[in-house]
Amino acid sequence: AQSVTQPDIHITVSEGASLELRCNYSYGATPYLFWYVQSPGQGLQLLLKYFSGDTLVQGIKGFEAEFKRSQSSFNLRKPSVHWSDAAEYFCAVGAGWDTDKLIFGTGTRLQVFP
Amino acid sequence: EAGVAQSPRYKIIEKRQSVAFWCNPISGHATLYWYQQILGQGPKLLIQFQNNGVVDDSQLPKDRFSAERLKGVDSTLKIQPAKLEDSAVYLCASSSDRNNEQFFGPGTRLTVL
Structure with a gap:
């Protein structure tokens, strides 16, 4: 069965520092992968997605993610974090032929210090 | 363009009571999803509609x-009836069609006492 692991529950970084959030997936075939962000009291917003092609994916708000099949990973990166990036980040995999049946990881809470 | 609307935003009930949540998707979106998000976990899909079919x-x-x-x-x-373990945020999402981007509403936070 498909699954997603986000090993870091909570990450703290200083504003302006670089960021990498880890995501590992378990799936037998080529996965469809997503990163969502959830700010307090708000719904989830799609940051970026990978379906096929270039393994380095650019998203909104200056985020990017790299698909590494050999490591079953889809880590999210940002070169310089802003205070407004503080939120919860979820990695998700599209299950099987129905890419819209999303299986989410448990999330990583990002805290940004000035 | 208006987003996905949900109401109420918060609800507190006692166990064994009943509760209902409402979702209005983005206009024209054929696919609608309900997710349950328990504290400390990612959202879990409960049900998916395509137009008015499950x-x-x-x-x-x-x-x-x-x-x-x-x-x-x-x-x-x-x-109906609610249990303590139903305490969660219930998220509604919609998309223009299956396998397209899902847009999420703000959610309804349910507390069952």
Whole structure:
């Protein structure tokens, strides 16, 4: 069965520092992968997605993610974090032929210090 | 363009009571999803509609949960009777079609005492 692991529950970084959030997936075939962000009291917003092609994916708000099949990973990166990036980040995999049946990881809470 | 609307935003009930949540998707979106997000976990899909038909309800606890999407627009999710473990945020999402981007509403936070 498909699954997603986000090993870091909570990450703290200083504003302006670089960021990498880890995501590992378990799936037998080529996965469809997503990163969502959830700010307090708000719904989830799609940051970026990978379906096929270039393994380095650019998203909104200056985020990017790299698909590494050999490591079953889809880590999210940002070169310089802003205070407004503080939120919860979820990695998700599209299950099987129905890419819209999303299986989410448990999330990583990002805290940004000035 | 208006986003996905949900109401109420917060609800507190006692166990064994019933509760209903309402979702209005983005205009024209054919696909509607209900997710349950328990504290400390990622969202879990409960039910998916395509227009007014159910595509997937395999993870919906049908002994107590029900959902409908009359006329293929608004949707209602009901819990009857509620249990303590139903305390969660219930998220509604919609997309223009299956496998397109899902847009999420702000959610309804349910507390069962």
